[in-house]
Amino acid sequence: MSARDNILARVRSGLGLPGNVPGAERDKARAYIAEQPRGPRPTYGWSDGVARFCERSEKLGSSVDRVGSLAEVPQAVARYLQSKTLPTSAVIWPVLNALPWAAAGLAVQARSAQDSDLVGITGAFCAVAETGTLMLLSGKDTPATVSLLPETHIALVDVTRIVPGMEEAWALMKAEQGAPPRAVNFVSGPSRTADIEQTIVIGAHGPYRVHVVCYG
Amino acid sequence: MLLTSSSFKRNVRRKLEDPSLQRNMKRFGGRFVEARAAVMTEVDNLEEIRVAAAAIRDRSLANLDSYLMEFEAQAQARGTQVHWAETAQDVNRILIEIARSNGVRKIVKSKSMVSEESGLNDAVAAAGMQAIETDLGEYILQLAEEPPSHIIAPAIHKSVEEVAQLFSEKHHTPRQTDIPALCREAREQLRPHFLSADMGISGGNFLIAETGSVVIVTNEGNGRMVTTLPRIHVAITGIEKVLPTLNDFSTVVRLLTRSATGQSITNYVSMLTGPRREGDQDGPEQSHIILVDSGRSRLLGTELQQALRCIRCGACMNHCPVYQNIGGHAYGWVYPGPIGAVLTPSYVGLENALDLPQASTLCGACQVVCPVKIPLPELMRVLREKSFQQGLRPWHERWSIFLWRTAASHPRLYAGLTRLAVRLLRRLGGKDRLLHRLPGLDGWTEGRDMPAPSGQTFRELYRKRQS
Incomplete structure (x- = not known):
């Protein structure tokens, strides 16, 4: 017998289930998965998802800006970078390449990120109001490294895609993409560690800064 | 990881006498407790x-x-x-x-x-x-x-x-x-x-x-x-x-x-x-x-199955007065604190981690904070019972329990023995009414005194109040 069969047999005999392979129980397990029940959530009151998202993002250590439309985003990004005296060249998600970056004075390259990239600009598949979290899906036009390797991560969020909780984010992903992509990353502020003396330090291995530009 | 759980008592002594560990545990140990309490208000x-x-x-x-x-x-x-x-x-x-x-x-x-x-x-x-x-x-x-x-x-x-x-x-x-x-x-x-x-x-x-x-x-x-x-x-x-x-x-x-x-x-x-x-x-x-x-599948179908709910948050150790004083290394394996006291004996064998389920006052703090409601004190008690049933406890402990059981199941004998004991202990307590040493229980009195009994048993006092 293989290690797999031994382990599964031990599990079955431990649980006191009859036979060697699950029959009816596996159908039951599948039925539970298909049913997709949702659990209870905190009932603390908030109704305006956009305001909640912005407030929680700032609490996580991100900065937040709001503009009227996607076309205004490059100008807002340029303003942010200048105000922080950060470089005006950036690596961006290929899916964002059509925006008027050059007109805003930014030099962008649409590709996955390298170690030398200092600013990374991504969109977001959606955002979660409850916790102020970005949901990023990997893909050929949305490479995962852009939100990871650079010291500054700028994320563009469509306000119509801010959902109440993680449950709605999963549902949106399944509705639009079916199966999950290679990587789903929920990002909640700049990377941090408290491994030395329980002291929180912003900027561990990932970005030091996360700036969110909400549009729409 | 090298297993040193069998020398738990020695490990504990070393950790209690390590001034830098004691200082560090006191300085940082409580921060998780405060942070958890604050965020749970959400x-x-x-x-x-x-x-x-x-x-x-x-x-x-x-x-x-x-x-x-x-x-x-x-x-x-x-x-x-x-x-x-x-x-x-x-x-x-x-x-x-x-x-x-x-x-x-x-x-x-x-x-x-x-x-x-x-x-x-x-x-x-x-x-x-x-x-x-x-x-x-x-x-x-x-x-x-x-x-x-x-x-x-x-x-x-x-x-x-x-x-x-x-x-x-x-x-x-x-x-x-x-x-x-x-x-x-x-x-x-x-x-x-x-x-x-x-x-x-x-x-x-x-x-x-x-x-x-x-x-x-x-x-x-x-x-x-x-x-x-x-x-x-x-x-x-x-x-x-x-x-x-x-x-x-x-x-x-x-x-x-x-x-x-x-x-x-x-x-x-x-x-x-x-x-x-x-x-x-x-x-x-x-x-x-x-x-x-x-070792995980061994727990299925037993009372210890509940320990497999664990989602590895660490709250039980953060809130454990024993962990707070001795740190994680004393437990001698990968998982310290109350969850370690249950998982280590289950994964590596009770005989190799005999003292871990005993390393608790069963105060219950771990169970109160556990997000998936694992009854940790109860599971430690189950392991204590098992170690006794399997004859793994030292001979003097087994004998003491045997003697106590014999006395406790004979009410007259029990009453007589306790009457004798409390009077003897009162005398040993002396003027300050404190016992600085208890023969055979040196470990208990090493770091503290035991208040001497008043000289009368509970039953005697109860009878007096009734009359």
Whole structure:
């Protein structure tokens, strides 16, 4: 017998289930998965998802800006970078390449990120109001490294895609993409560690800064 | 990891007499407790969510084989290679086989407690490869050649001065004691390794049966690096970590991060499903998962099954008065604190960790804070009972209990003996009515005095009050 069969047999005999392979129980397990029940959530009151998202993002250590439309985003990004005296060249998600970056004075390259990239600009598949979290899906036009390797991560969020909780984010992903992509990353502020003396330090291995530009 | 749980009492003595450990535990030990208490005020229906989370974990365990098979089928459908390890040694063997067959030389690791169970780093080094820990706490400990002392804050026992000294010696850099500067130093040391490693190893907080995915819950970003940059990713985790659905995960993670670090959510929650897809510019070319039994299936169907609900938040140890005083190393294996006192004897054999279930006053703090309602004091009591039934307790303890049982089941004898005992003890108490020493119970009186009895038994006092 293989290690797999031994382990599964031990599990079955431990649980006191009859036979060697699950029959009816596996159908039951599948039925539970298909049913997709949702659990209870905190009932603390908030109704305006956009305001909640912005407030929680700032609490996580991100900065937040709001503009009227996607076309205004490059100008807002340029303003942010200048105000922080950060470089005006950036690596961006290929899916964002059509925006008027050059007109805003930014030099962008649409590709996955390298170690030398200092600013990374991504969109977001959606955002979660409850916790102020970005949901990023990997893909050929949305490479995962852009939100990871650079010291500054700028994320563009469509306000119509801010959902109440993680449950709605999963549902949106399944509705639009079916199966999950290679990587789903929920990002909640700049990377941090408290491994030395329980002291929180912003900027561990990932970005030091996360700036969110909400549009729409 | 080297097992030293059998010398628990000696370990404890050493830790209590270690001034720097005592100072560090007092300085930092309480911060998790405060952070958890503060963030839990966000959850006004905490009990309702705890009940739901415990039920989700129980559902997974009650049909563990079905959910594991479902997970395996989904993971394979998305290109993940699923391996099964019956023992800790099998974990090392499987991992080294994957590495060898792919010409791997350098491995970067994010935190995996399961890999500590098998001493994976030593096995990898013996096989001629390099494994580099990248979680800041684990990195510090790898440099110091020490095991972790906490499951989520592995270097909690170290002060900034100790880290500063270590970095300066190992990195050959000027000594600096500024914590952000030390974090930056570690980042700069580790970044080249992320970029040049052939393989990344991560743990897995959860497996999702619905999608065949592994989820890791992290803060530093190293977990994302090791699962994104190297050409091979291997996740190692226990078979009990499976959850049926993404919705179930959403419920459980609300409690995990709050119970662990006092965060509403961690910086990163990453769900990984298979290798890089066609057209992807980044992500590993191969995705593997090693599902580890190593003693877990033995708990199923017993009272101890409830311990397998554990989601590894560490709240039980943070709130444990014993852990707060002795730190994690004294427990002598991977999992310290109350959950360690239950899991260690179950995984490595009760006879090898006999004192761990005794290392508790059964005050119940661990059970109160456990997000999935594991009755830890009750499980420690079960293990105490087992160790007595199996004749594993020392002869003087067994004899004392035998004598006590004999007396207690003969009411007249019991009344006579207690009357004698309280009078004798009152006399021994002397003028200050304190017992500085109790013959045969030196351990108890070593650090404290016992108040002497008043000279009358409870029954005598009760009878007097009745009349």
